[in-house]
Amino acid sequence: MPKDTADVLAALTTPSVSRRRFMAWSAVAGVGAGVVGASRHGLQAAAADSAPAAEEKIVWSSCNVNCGSRCPLRLVVRDGRVVRVDPDDTGDDELGTQQIRACVRGRSIRTRIYNPDRLTSPMKRVGRRGEDKWQKISWDEATTLIADQLKKTIAEHGNESVYLQYGTGVLGATVARSWPPAGTAVARLMNCVGGFLDQYSDYSTGQIGIAVDFQHGGWQGSNSNDDTRNSKLVVMFGNNPHETRMSGGGEVFVTQKAKAETGHRVIVIDPRQSETAMNLADEWVPIRPGTDAALVAGFAHVMISENLLDQTFLDTYCSGFDEDHMPEGVPANLSYRSYVMGEGADGTAKTPEWAAKITGLPAQTITRLAREIATTKPCAITQGWGPQRHSNGENQSRAPMLLAAMTGQIGISGGGTGERESSANIGMASFPTLENPVRPVIPFYRWTDAITSGEGWTYKDGVRDNADRNGNANVTNDVTLGSNIKFMWLYGSNALVNQHGDINRTLEILSDENALEMIVCIDNHMTVSARYSDILLPDAVTAEQVDLAQQGSSGNLGYAIFTDKAVDPPGEAKPVYEQLTLIADKLGVKQKFTEGRSQEDWVRWIVDESRKTIPDLPPFEEFRRMGVFKKKLEPVIAMKAFRDDPKANPLATPSGKIEIFSTNLHRMSQDWPVEGDNKITPTPEYVRTREMPGDPLQERYPLQCIGHHYKQRTHSSYGNSPWLKEAHPQHVWINPIDAQSRGIGNGDSVDVWNDRGKVRLPAYVTPRIMPGVLSIPQGAWYTPGANGLDEGGSVNTLTSHTPTAYSKGNGQHSVLAQIAKA
Numbered sequence: 001m002p003k004d005t006a007d008v009l010a011a012l013t014t015p016s017v018s019r020r021r022f023m024a025w026s027a028v029a030g031v032g033a034g035v036v037g038a039s040r041h042g043l044q045a046a047a048a049d050s051a052p053a054a055e056e057k058i059v060w061s062s063c064n065v066n067c068g069s070r071c072p073l074r075l076v077v078r079d080g081r082v083v084r085v086d087p088d089d090t091g092d093d094e095l096g097t098q099q100i101r102a103c104v105r106g107r108s109i110r111t112r113i114y115n116p117d118r119l120t121s122p123m124k125r126v127g128r129r130g131e132d133k134w135q136k137i138s139w140d141e142a143t144t145l146i147a148d149q150l151k152k153t154i155a156e157h158g159n160e161s162v163y164l165q166y167g168t169g170v171l172g173a174t175v176a177r178s179w180p181p182a183g184t185a186v187a188r189l190m191n192c193v194g195g196f197l198d199q200y201s202d203y204s205t206g207q208i209g210i211a212v213d214f215q216h217g218g219w220q221g222s223n224s225n226d227d228t229r230n231s232k233l234v235v236m237f238g239n240n241p242h243e244t245r246m247s248g249g250g251e252v253f254v255t256q257k258a259k260a261e262t263g264h265r266v267i268v269i270d271p272r273q274s275e276t277a278m279n280l281a282d283e284w285v286p287i288r289p290g291t292d293a294a295l296v297a298g299f300a301h302v303m304i305s306e307n308l309l310d311q312t313f314l315d316t317y318c319s320g321f322d323e324d325h326m327p328e329g330v331p332a333n334l335s336y337r338s339y340v341m342g343e344g345a346d347g348t349a350k351t352p353e354w355a356a357k358i359t360g361l362p363a364q365t366i367t368r369l370a371r372e373i374a375t376t377k378p379c380a381i382t383q384g385w386g387p388q389r390h391s392n393g394e395n396q397s398r399a400p401m402l403l404a405a406m407t408g409q410i411g412i413s414g415g416g417t418g419e420r421e422s423s424a425n426i427g428m429a430s431f432p433t434l435e436n437p438v439r440p441v442i443p444f445y446r447w448t449d450a451i452t453s454g455e456g457w458t459y460k461d462g463v464r465d466n467a468d469r470n471g472n473a474n475v476t477n478d479v480t481l482g483s484n485i486k487f488m489w490l491y492g493s494n495a496l497v498n499q500h501g502d503i504n505r506t507l508e509i510l511s512d513e514n515a516l517e518m519i520v521c522i523d524n525h526m527t528v529s530a531r532y533s534d535i536l537l538p539d540a541v542t543a544e545q546v547d548l549a550q551q552g553s554s555g556n557l558g559y560a561i562f563t564d565k566a567v568d569p570p571g572e573a574k575p576v577y578e579q580l581t582l583i584a585d586k587l588g589v590k591q592k593f594t595e596g597r598s599q600e601d602w603v604r605w606i607v608d609e610s611r612k613t614i615p616d617l618p619p620f621e622e623f624r625r626m627g628v629f630k631k632k633l634e635p636v637i638a639m640k641a642f643r644d645d646p647k648a649n650p651l652a653t654p655s656g657k658i659e660i661f662s663t664n665l666h667r668m669s670q671d672w673p674v675e676g677d678n679k680i681t682p683t684p685e686y687v688r689t690r691e692m693p694g695d696p697l698q699e700r701y702p703l704q705c706i707g708h709h710y711k712q713r714t715h716s717s718y719g720n721s722p723w724l725k726e727a728h729p730q731h732v733w734i735n736p737i738d739a740q741s742r743g744i745g746n747g748d749s750v751d752v753w754n755d756r757g758k759v760r761l762p763a764y765v766t767p768r769i770m771p772g773v774l775s776i777p778q779g780a781w782y783t784p785g786a787n788g789l790d791e792g793g794s795v796n797t798l799t800s801h802t803p804t805a806y807s808k809g810n811g812q813h814s815v816l817a818q819i820a821k822a
């Protein structure tokens with residue numbers, strides 16, 4: 001362990017010492033100049049005078065990383081540093097008024113505030129990109145370099161050559177919010193000087209977010225989880241709220257509480273016995289990754305054969321289930337029913353036996369589950385986003401929605417739409433970011449291609465028109481991308497390298513310093529992506545600035561948090577708003593950018609605006625004292641208006657109905673180019689795309705390797721917390737059958753590899769994952785060692801960058817690999 005890490009750890013764990021050590025540490029941090037290849041590692045702790053202990057004060061703050069929650073933290077501050085982190089102490093243990101208890105990560109936030117990786121001074125790269133050689137520079141020099149390069153890039157290539165990268169590290173904040181890119185202060189700055197190239201869809205919901213446009217006429221969500229109090233059965237496809245919504249203001253509490261009240265049965269379909277499958281489910285159904293659409297086809301066969309469908313629902317609300325309900329002018333036998341009964345192009349009936357071979361489930365289980373799901377009502381069918389983060393993710397995500405339609409569970413209390421659960425929200429005002437005049441918008445997953453060959457892209461490459469970016473499957477437009485990406489802003493993002501698919505490929509593209517000419521990274525820590533950037537701007541963390549955490553919601557609880565400034569930023573770090581104000585000044589747009597307001601002025605403005613629609617939200621100073629504002633809201637019943645009156649409230653699909661056969665996809669299936677063995681199909685049939693079971697590549701790489709979201713981290717955030725690394729180490733899940741045949745024991749160091757790269761990490765041998773499948777929790781920090789071996793165990797060393805069929809998104813859970821003892 002490096003000395004500084006040891007010091008910081010000691011300081012964190014021994015409160016009496018911590019105060020002095022940290023004061024000294026932050027005083028030392030950021031001082032000095034010159035080439036500082038190891039500057040951030042040089043933060044030495046030094047003894048300070050033994051001053052008398054000062055009073056403690058408690059400051060409301062929040063954990064704002066992207067885990068889907070926002071947790072209030074009561075920071076105990078003494079002598080200008082955070083010495084303890086207490087959770088929310090308001091509310092009770094009832095649905096809608098519950099305490100919002102922070103998870104193990106938020107409670108460890110001091111290991112992020114006081115971390116030797118903290119950036120404390122602006123720096124510029126002096127070696128090759130990625131070589132990790134840096135020179136400290138002043139704010140004046142940094143902002144001049146950035147402003148000059150921006151002016152040059154815009155003059156030479158236009159505003160559409162300036163890209164705001166996806167970044168969710170500060171998702172919970174308001175002024176300092178990092179996602180969506182168009183909602184950030186960086187966007188506001190760019191919109192003061194002509195705009196920027198934006199993206200649509202996202203790493204979270206890359207496939208489902210587009211697929212819903214075709215089937216449901218846009219994002220509908222499913223019922224909020226508190227409504228499962230009205231369910232007899234809950235069926236979750238790859239939904240793991242007990243690990244991905246860990247907050248007390250998250251779905252762990254809501255799902256457990258609702259089940260405790262009513263005792264409904266819960267079925268979790270997942271290749272792993274996830275935390276949810278362990279803690280909530282009555283039955284865990286292990287399934288091969290990427291094969292849920294085959295399972296649903298097997299269910300459909302049983303339901304059709306045994307007359308278990310909700311035919312009235314299908315006839316009234318849906319288009320394209322059977323030959324009697326197809327759109328005009330479509331050839332025969334293209335309905336979903338024809339596909340299932342073997343009357344479609346492949347002539348194969350999708351019997352439970354057929355589905356068994358693909359999914360790895362016994363045929364009897366498929367039949368039993370089909371009968372139970374069709375006859376136990378109301379039934380809440382939802383999906384997480386693991387199933388859709390696959391190479392065939394569009395159809396993967398459409399299949400559970402189809403199941404909800406076949407059983408008529410859409411739009412009713414106790415039911416569900418087959419999408420992911422919603423939650424109620426109080427709807428705070430946001431930070432205004434002005435209009436972006438740049439028209440082309442690219443799919444979030446194609447930015448590496450846009451660096452090398454974006455110029456000339458059209459809608460067939462996935463380009464959308466900013467004026468109609470969420471155009472509900474309106475897929476044609478006349479917009480062309482005019483330039484490759486030449487400049488990139490990276491704010492609260494580790495997606496330049498660590499979180500994007502196929503790290504070695506990305507590094508190859510970034511190594512051409514003339515292609516993407518400048519990468520400006522605004523972060524708190526020297527992350528993997530920071531290492532490959534050109535200019536580093538040290539950001540204040542949430543605890544070091546005044547802001548609001550909003551859009552907090554879980555079940556029927558909506559809330560917002562006043563996040564006050566608890567301590568000063570270390571060294572020369574400063575809040576992003578102040579950083580961008582300096583750059584705006586250099587670009588001659590300071591007044592337009594700030595409108596004369598400081599960050600605190602904006603927060604006041606946002607509270608005032610929010611009070612216009614939320615009258616009981618207290619005024620600024622009262623909210624500041626109060627810390628967290630909660631409101632018990634009504635449960636969400638998704639698609640209720642459509643269910644109640646489909647004529648008055650049609651969906652935004654061409655037919656106004658649920659399109660089980662999508663006319664738009666039918667058209668696209670005929671003339672859209674797709675990558676590799678991708679396929680666009682009008683109905684949600686099972687497609688064996690890249691790296692699915694049965695791929696000939698399995699001769700060399702027999703195992704499917706997914707990468708679930710893990711409690712140690714939120715993606716890569718907290719990935720450098722020594723406490724969390726010890727509590728929840730990085731490892732690869734492997735079934736004892738696969739381990740024994742390779743002589744791998746629990747805890748052994750193993751290599752996992754494919755043609756894209758190789759990682760080394762410990763094995764976790766467990767029957768909680770099905771045979772034939774590995775899982776490497778995503779988000780671990782890529783750490784290149786000798787011969788390109790990733791000793792950090794980042795699954796993105798193995799993942800593919802190939803875009804999915806029509807959402808052009810991230811099939812990052814579709815990976816074939818081999819494993820052996822290191």
Ligand SMILES: Nc1nc2c(c(=O)[nH]1)N[C@H]1C(S)=C(S)[C@@H](COP(=O)(O)OP(=O)(O)OC[C@H]3O[C@@H](n4cnc5c(=O)[nH]c(N)nc54)[C@H](O)[C@@H]3O)O[C@H]1N2
Pocket residue numbers: 065066166167168169170203204205389491492493494495496499500501522523524525527539540541542576707708709714715716717778779795796799812813
């Ligand atoms: N293989 C694989 N890859 C995946 C996924 C997967 O399932 N499998 N999941 C994908 C998903 S769903 C997502 S959402 C993305 C997430 O990808 P990212 O949005 O990149 O999320 P993080 O890795 O958490 O990185 C957030 C960054 O924000 C920084 N940060 C945190 N707080 C602050 C702050 O206050 N100020 C500033 N300036 N920076 C801050 C952190 O240091 C970190 O560098 O990853 C995707 N990548």
Ligand SMILES: Nc1nc2c(c(=O)[nH]1)N[C@H]1C(S)=C(S)[C@@H](COP(=O)(O)OP(=O)(O)OC[C@H]3O[C@@H](n4cnc5c(=O)[nH]c(N)nc54)[C@H](O)[C@@H]3O)O[C@H]1N2
Pocket residue numbers: 066067068203204205237238239240243244245246269270271272274287288289290291292384385386387388389390706707708709710711712713714715779813
């Ligand atoms: N602790 C923690 N919480 C987080 C995050 C985090 O990094 N850490 N990230 C947050 C973010 S940004 C997001 S988007 C969400 C992500 O939430 P999800 O996308 O839902 O999370 P995943 O872990 O990718 O997938 C959920 C489950 O799906 C399973 N699965 C994978 N492939 C398949 C499949 O083909 N079929 C089926 N049936 N199951 C499959 C996985 O084993 C996993 O248990 O989580 C959020 N919450």
Ligand code: SF4
Pocket residue numbers: 063064065067068069070071101102103104105106107245246247248250714
């Ligand atoms: S990581 Fe998520 S659940 Fe945990 S404290 Fe932070 S916001 Fe809350």
Ligand SMILES: [Mo]
Pocket residue numbers: 066203204205
């Ligand atoms: Mo995500």
